[in-house]
Amino acid sequence: MVALIENNQSISNSGLLTIQTVEIADKTTAIRCLDWDRDRFDIEFGLRNGTTYNSFLIQAEKIALVDTSHRKFEQLYLEILLGLIDPAKIDYLIISHTEPDHSGLVKDILQLAPAITVVGAKIAIQFLENMVHQPFKTLVVKSGERLDLGDGHELEFISAPNLHWPDTILTYDHKTGILYTCDVFGMHYCDDHTFDENLSSIEEDFKYYYDCLMSPNARSVLAALKRIEKLNIRTVATGHGPLLQHYISEWLGLYQNWSLEQAKTETLVALFYHEDYGYSEQLVRAVAHGCAKTDVGVELVLLNSAEPQEISELVAQASGLVIGMPPQSSVNAHAALSTILAAAHNKQTIGLLESGGGEDEPVYPLRNKFQELGLTEAFPPILVKEIPTQATEQLCDEAGTDIGQLLTRDRTIKQIKSINTELEKALGRISTGLYIITAKKGEIQSAMFASWVLQASLNPLGVAIAVSKERAIESFMQVGDRFVLNVLEEGKYQGLMKHFLKRFAPGADRFVGVKTYPATNGSPILAEALAYMECEITSRMDCGDHWVIYSTVQTGRVANVHALTAAHHRKIGNHY
Template sequence: MVALTERTQKRLTIQTREIAAETTAIRSLDWDRDRFDIEFGLQNGTTYNSFLIRGDRIALVDTSHEKFRQLYLDTLKGLIDPAQIDYLIISHTEPDHSGLVKDMLQLAPQVTVVGSKVAIQFIEDFVHQPFKRQIVKNGDKLDLGNGHEIEFVIAPNLHWPDTSFSYDRKTQILFTCDAFGMHYCSDSTFDEDLAAIEADYRFYYECLMAPNARSVLSALKRMGELPEIGTIATGHGPLLHHNVTELVDRYRKWSQAKAKSDTTVAVFYVSDYGYSDRISQAIAHGITKTDVAVEMFDLKFADPQEVQELVGRSAGLVIATPPASNSTAQAALGTVLAAAKEKQIVGIFECYGGDDEPIDPLSIKFTELGLKVAFPPIRIKDTPTEATYQLCEEAGTDLGQLLTRDRDIQQRKSIDNDLEKALGRISGGLYIITANKHGVKGAMLASWVSQASFQPLGITIAVAKDRAIESLMQVGDKFVLNVLEEGNYQLLMKHFLKRFPPGADRFAGVKTQTTENGSPILTDSLAYIECEVASRMECSDHWIVYSTVESGRVSKAEALTAVHHRKVGNYY
């Protein structure tokens, strides 16, 4: 039985559904949410999922975002008297899942809060009141009676340090919070339509899980010790039931590819301080686009030996300025400084937490140790905006490209000379892709462009994974294909070929107009075509982006498209 409230002006609704024996999903549907953490995509809103398990004793798994306070609490009271709830299982304490914990403790002061050691610490800092608690370790069990025995799987860094999974042996449901989720809002409780959700599933993985690929593999190994998993009850999006094996295997394949890199960057942050977690995630996402492995580490819960080992095996370090008053984080930072060595590269960012360690003295300490600066210190003076996250992602990509430069040169030299010349004879036109999404603009010079269909009219573009504009070309995004004119393309080509600093305005000094979809048109282009991304196919180091054509115009009917002839075919 599905019950939906009337949609409010902000289009917030609640869906409840029995998903197994004595198990109810309470799904908070946020239809219009167009921004979540660092993800630029999110064309389809999101959901915050909570679950009620009724054995002889009753457990609530996670709560919801505080924006759903009244809707959620009214719905919960309609299902059960909160005074009857025995346990509140906390999978993960980020506010979108634990935003109503304090409300629950007021409604149900008798409830025992169950979670990992780190989760309980976070809740203590959040609610500022006494509460019953039960700390669980990997393999611990909680017997609710009537066959509902809950086994806990500790899965840190997915994507916070406090994450745990909960497995109900009776229903074969694994509650995983952020892992295996997606920001996708629909009335469908389950994953019946794989084609509809797979782009969002992959994009969510790339943004939030790829920087923690090794932690994903550790969690998958622990999941393998459980009995059969029939349903994965995620914290965001539809629950996985029809495609569990397929979608879990995708996580494994993607994570194995990310983790196999012989180059690692350690990203040190403080998860519950300022914007440290979101900024670090944006930088980490940029790094992973270059096929460099990332290991994220919370300075607040750092073991000195683990910090020393991680720094020792890392080629690069990214460090958040920790709170000056937090002795644990400061001690961990001291361990990082003691273990850092020459030839490593380093990037430092502020957290906008109000008590940041001064960034300049910290930067000087690392340069005096002989480390090379990967990107200028990122100074956060206001609440981060879309442009801030773009700057952070591009800074991460620059760092990754710096680390992989020698490897890429060696790969270029390894290809057969005759073959590379033959490949170079495959010519293409010259185009500039331009996009604007929520005020974040991007541009890219392209020559791997081709018409791909008549019905509907469609084109394909090959976009390197480490291009900044790649984040603005997700399914549903709109952009413009600007066609360059033969004999009149040199200035535009020279401008867009240069290397831009992170966050720089690609269009400074360039004449532009604005299309209906908000993307810039280059005034000096021969023609332009407005497009919308329909699908993406992964091809090693590129994405093949298939897009439908919405409109276009030619400025000079007799002029010809500029043609790009390469000497070799194994690099641009």
């Protein structure tokens, strides 16, 4: 039985999951879900001190709940919330971002409060619609917009995309000086202290969290810091770990310094789109996702509202430029394009795409101007003539990967040359088989020639595959996805190897001219394969420039029991 104890005390079930409630400001209560023994987060990194999931209730004339919690806290969280308020009286549910550890109980809240209005960025609302599969009232907010709860509690929203999800918003309460930041400025740290009383005891965890989640988006961190620099912040209400109150300037200063240092060494792609026009944001974000696979920095910029100086400075720093075409009627966007052209130079790479809004600025005249300036085209213009499909998004994702690979080519060659000669020869003596991974998700499919494959378990039957983070098929290799592992035959693999090792244009069909038939999981089976196995991904481990994908094997078949698996013998072990 769970019992609520008065103010700033804990409630628990088994001692491993507890909840702390505390009034942190006028009419503002923190609901802190403490996960004492969680030892991993997002698969990629281990935790030494557990974690917390923080949610907040503002009870002014209008009532707002800021974020929910992880599904593992379902019973505890809902009992606590019911002890604080009748959920049906909550007017707004503010979604800082839709990652499941913060939005895992949104559907439960909607059931308890069907009239509630869900507040979030446009893309967050889209994500939620796909998550909860039921209608709900929404309020889409942009950076700078405000929501008045009464009693002086006026909430201002600040866009913070890519920190570390594309839909992140920060929320500032002008009455209390509380900045609700979700993942930003947080840390995976679990103890009974609500606030950051002891800087030295948590600084290492703060840095570790930044390195794992925020450093890949250092420029987005700097952009967010700039947007909040004029706010009078008295408390930073984070989504994980203690709330920041005693050393706010120190914490924000660390983010600033770390991000500046990271941005200095980062290859940057600046991506421009027009908000609320066609499918501009959706498509440009898909390109950005592909870029990010190649370990380059990405910065998304609104053509219709960015300041000319901001655009000029960003273009001067960027190695690559991507532009989603704005409408012909947008005066501000036209001025922004002129600023981009004035700041661009011949050492940069360019990619253009239509936005599909019906009155796009023509692509080809702008393309000609960039070519006259000497910029290198990373991919042919992407022309959107109808509602984007999965195939369209995959095309944009692969185009982003192409521009990223083009920009990092010299760095990759340098890394290849950096390994000790004897070491690379030794690594090359690790022999492997030859395989082709094939996958289908919805209407799109992909394939990858692979050699880093091994059987990883007997019970259950499982295999492990190393997949480079910049491979196009990486998007098909998430937990829960299914694929086919095709085993190639010694002496009969050369044609398939030549076909699947060639470079495909973004969006190209990788199976043209290849005989296949569908597996029970929908993925293509290669007719010329020696054997195949149908697999389902159960976990992923971050191994630097590769993911190690572990999958259970569902079924399989051998075409020729007398034939041998094709073997791969390398001469060197620092690239393939």
